[in-house]
Every structure is written in structure tokens, then in C-alpha cells.
Amino acid sequence: EMDRVRVVVDVPEPDVAEVDRGDPVEVEFDGLVGKTFRAAVTRFATALRPGTRPMRVELDLPNPNHLIRPGMYGRATLRLAEQAEALFLPAESLRVDAEGNKFVLVVQDGRVRKVAVETGLDDGKLIQVKGLTGGEQVVLASPGALEEGAAVEAQAGGA
DSSP states (O other): OOSEEEEEEEEOGGGGGGOOTTOEEEEEETTSTTOOEEEEEEEEOSSOOTTTOOEEEEEEEEOTTOOOOTTOOEEEEEOOSOOTTOEEEEGGGOEEOTTOOEEEEEEETTEEEEEEOEEEEEOSSEEEEESOOSOSEEOOOOSSOOOTTOBOOOOOTTO
16 A cells, blocks of 8 residues: 555654644655655654653655555654744754853843853754743854853844
């Protein structure tokens, strides 16, 4: 039966809380360039796999023309819960201290301030963060190590 194929996807640990049955998914296969297939999450594991810690998610993908073959590799994009009010920052702005606490540096009144954040969705370029209002000036990159309280002059992004 090739009219419907089961696609198995590993979802990274930070995103598992957002996955639900019925979530829409777009799938592209390396061997079928330019074709996008749409499906929905049908099943998912109730526990993470030890070691790499992803959660197994399964999709039943319609395959009426039998283009998708067993063993094909590709990419799946899950459309997780609406992130209408989510705040995303460039990945290089996120820092982690020796204890593993995540934070960003913001400029307030000409001084650097450390602000703890929680992270959510992460595509490798942008990271969802909680703990900021959205109006802060976030330090994206610094020529050297910045300490909390250091005097700085903020520049517009891309400068």
C-alpha cells in the first residue's frame, strides 16, 4: 500500500511541548526537488529518546502518485502553536553562563545589564525568548567580553 506513507520526524526537546495531534506539517524530500507535501501530526511518542533527546513524531502522508518511496530523506516543517506575541532574537545574542543559565545582554541607561531568558523555538538563526518586553536594546555582538555594568554606546542594528 503506497497510497499513504508514514513519515517519522524527530522533534528537538525544546519544541516538544508545542507538538499536538493534528498540527500541520510541510514535508520536502531530497529526491523530489521543488515538491512540498502537506500532512498533519498523527501520532507522537509520550517520552523523549535517551541520549539525543528528540521526540518521535509520525505523519501519515497522502501519496496518491506513489512519488514518495520507503527510505527517502527530507525535511519536515511543523507549524507549531501560534507565536503571535513571541519575541525572537538572532541566535548570536543568546549567552550561557558556567551554570548553564541562559541570558542576553541589554543596554539600559548606557550600561550593560544581564537579563535571564527562557528559550523556545530555535531554527539555528533566530531563537524565541521569554523574559524581555521587546523594547530593550539587545547586544548582538561585542568585540570583547562585556561585564554587567560596563559603559557602552548602543548602535543601530547592522552597524
